[in-house]
Amino acid sequence: MNTEASKKAFAEAQELIPGGVDSPVRAFSSVGGTPIFISEGEGGYLKDIDGNKYVDFVQSWGPLIFGHRDETIEAAVIDAVKHGLSFGAPTLAETELAKMVVDLFDSIDKVRFVSSGTEAVMSAIRLARGFTGRDDIVKFTGCYHGHSDALLVQAGSGAATFGNPSSPGVPADFTKHTLLAEYNNIESVKQCFADSNDIACVIIEPIAGNMGLVPADKEFLHELRELCDANGTLLIFDEVMSGFRATLHGAESITGVKPDIVTLGKVIGGGMPVGAFGARREIMAKLSPEGPVYQAGTLSGNPVAMAAGYAALTKLKANAKIIDVLNARAVRLVEGMKEAAAKEGIAMQVDTRGSMFGFFFNENPVKNFKDATQSDAELFAKFHAAMLDEGFYFACSLYETGFISTATTDAMIEDTIEASQRVFKAIKNG
Ligand code: HOZ
Numbered sequence: 001m002n003t004e005a006s007k008k009a010f011a012e013a014q015e016l017i018p019g020g021v022d023s024p025v026r027a028f029s030s031v032g033g034t035p036i037f038i039s040e041g042e043g044g045y046l047k048d049i050d051g052n053k054y055v056d057f058v059q060s061w062g063p064l065i066f067g068h069r070d071e072t073i074e075a076a077v078i079d080a081v082k083h084g085l086s087f088g089a090p091t092l093a094e095t096e097l098a099k100m101v102v103d104l105f106d107s108i109d110k111v112r113f114v115s116s117g118t119e120a121v122m123s124a125i126r127l128a129r130g131f132t133g134r135d136d137i138v139k140f141t142g143c144y145h146g147h148s149d150a151l152l153v154q155a156g157s158g159a160a161t162f163g164n165p166s167s168p169g170v171p172a173d174f175t176k177h178t179l180l181a182e183y184n185n186i187e188s189v190k191q192c193f194a195d196s197n198d199i200a201c202v203i204i205e206p207i208a209g210n211m212g213l214v215p216a217d218k219e220f221l222h223e224l225r226e227l228c229d230a231n232g233t234l235l236i237f238d239e240v241m242s243g244f245r246a247t248l249h250g251a252e253s254i255t256g257v258k259p260d261i262v263t264l265g266k267v268i269g270g271g272m273p274v275g276a277f278g279a280r281r282e283i284m285a286k287l288s289p290e291g292p293v294y295q296a297g298t299l300s301g302n303p304v305a306m307a308a309g310y311a312a313l314t315k316l317k318a319n320a321k322i323i324d325v326l327n328a329r330a331v332r333l334v335e336g337m338k339e340a341a342a343k344e345g346i347a348m349q350v351d352t353r354g355s356m357f358g359f360f361f362n363e364n365p366v367k368n369f370k371d372a373t374q375s376d377a378e379l380f381a382k383f384h385a386a387m388l389d390e391g392f393y394f395a396c397s398l399y400e401t402g403f404i405s406t407a408t409t410d411a412m413i414e415d416t417i418e419a420s421q422r423v424f425k426a427i428k429n430g
Contacts, residue, residue: 001389005050009037030377030397031384041068043407046393054393055412057357059403061395062209062241062266065326065355066315067407073270076311077304086302093306100313101268101278105250107258108278112287113301117240117265118146120275121203123295124261125150127277128201128234130293131286138192138202138233139163140183142369144210145203145238145263149174183208183368184216186223193231201234201261202227206251207242209401211372213351213358221257228260234283240265240275241401244313246353248320270312272305322406326355329413330404334359336417343421344428346379357402372399379427386423392416 013020019027021035028035036048044067046056059067066073080093094113101111114120125137125148137150145151153163153175163178165171179196181188183204193199206221208214228235237251237259244267252258260283265275278284288294299305316322334350334357341348341361349360360366361376361383380398387394395402404413 001050001052001391003034003036003048003050003052006037006048007034009049010034025395025397025400028396030399031381033385033388035396036388036393043067043069044405044409044412045407052391054388054391055408055416056393057402057404057408057416058393058395059405060271061400062245062356062403063269063271064403064405065245065267066312067405070270070312070315070407072315073308073311076270076307077272080304080307083303085304086299088298091301091303091306093303093310094301097268097306097310097313100310100317101264101276104248104313104317105252105262105278107250107252107260107280108262109281110284111276111278112284112295113306114275114277114295114297115273115299115302115305116146116275117238117263118148118275119297120240120263120265120277121145121151121236121238122148124236124263124277124279125201125203126295127279127283127287127293128236128261130291131283132200132232132234134198134200134233135177136179136196136199137177138179138181138189138199140181140204140208140369142183142211142214142372143203143205143208143238145205146240150178153178153180182370183211183214184220185368186220186227189224189227193227193233197231199231199233201236203236203238205238205241206255206257206259207239207246207353207356209241209356209358211369211399212360212366212375213353213356213401214366214368214372215351215353216255217367218255218257221251221255225257234260236261236263238263242353242356243267244316245356245403246323248316248323267312267316268309269305270308270310272308273299274305274309323354326404326406326408327352329408329410330355330357330402332410333357333404333413333416336413337420340417340421341424344424346424346428355404357404359402360398382427383420383423386426387416387419390419390423392419
């Protein structure tokens with residue numbers, strides 16, 4: 001496959017933009033090679049600036065559940081654009097989308113719209129702290145909640161796993177209130193509560209999508225809920241990635257565990273930059289201007305983004321069964337690839353939730369970040385490069401989740417499985 005134009009474009013971009021990208025993972029650093037530069041998307045496909053066509057299993061990292069250039073969403077956006085891009089004043093579109101979200105999530109009585117998942121989570125944590133009057137928070141290693149300071153942590157040493165910054169530029173003072181626990185390990189959460197009696201909230205991706213796809217065990221989530229209740233701590237479900245992807249009504253509807261606050265993003269914007277956080281009435285009442293917890297944004301709830309999100313969710317709500325249809329396709333995809341890998345003696349762990357899918361080149365089940373890091377990263381890089389060359393665009397990190405859309409057809413899935421057979425064979429033969 002000729003990717004000369006992308007190579008040239010990447011070289012030029014690197015002169016002007018750090019790493020040539022506006023979000024690090026896009027640089028292909030962990031898989032090697034050169035990122036392809038996209039010229040356009042069409043349904044389940046991407047085209048690059050060399051004219052190559054790829055089946056797209058990234059779908060803008062999740063938002064595009066109806067694929068690229070969905071007619072309904074496109075029409076809604078164009079219509080909104082014709083009325084003005086942004087007003088910084090209330091519009092009916094915000095109330096319409098709010099009504100939709102409140103209807104879909106049992107745990108949400110009121111919702112605030114922002115412009116990204118990072119912003120949603122950052123604000124939700126401030127709200128939890130304001131509501132409880134406490135400072136500490138618990139997060140899980142391997143769960144990603146955006147790049148705000150308090151959440152860029154890695155495990156510290158010692159019994160109390162208070163976080164240390166994982167990025168230069170984050171003062172240690174800003175992460176000293178973040179405690180780290182291990183995903184799917186309730187004992188590690190109990191340890192946090194033993195170490196601190198000032199925990200405002202526990203934040204978790206109930207379906208983790210940023211260490212590869214690793215869903216939390218139901219029992220673990222129930223125990224987490226009980227621990228939070230016993231300690232007067234709020235439970236935040238970060239569903240920026242899984243919201244409207246795994247299920248229409250949030251992880252609470254498939255786990256039976258009700259969070260206090262939910263954060264959303266990606267699908268809720270239909271491809272435009274939107275994030276949101278919502279909770280029951282008494283918690284949201286603490287938010288400015290009703291309450292004292294400050295949060296604001298010039299482009300928050302802007303009409304074009306609201307129109308895209310409303311069109312996407314309306315379509316999804318009217319066709320709720322598609323989540324099961326997409327899940328059947330996702331299952332076929334990962335099971336087909338797993339079978340193809342097994343023929344060449346390669347072990348794979350696979351999982352799906354709705355239209356999300358994940359796979360690890362790993363002999364053992366993956367339940368937490370430590371397990372995920374035991375996966376074969378070199379093999380993943382080879383697989384990624386060879387599949388790209390065959391015309392299949394997978395996420396360029398083994399710690400990301402794959403996505404399919406309604407435009408990802410059964411035929412595309414079968415083609416992918418066939419290509420993976422060739423790729424695994426070639427990898428095995430050296
Ligand atoms: N790590 C982000 C997705 N989980 C990357 C998003 C992007 O680069 O656009």
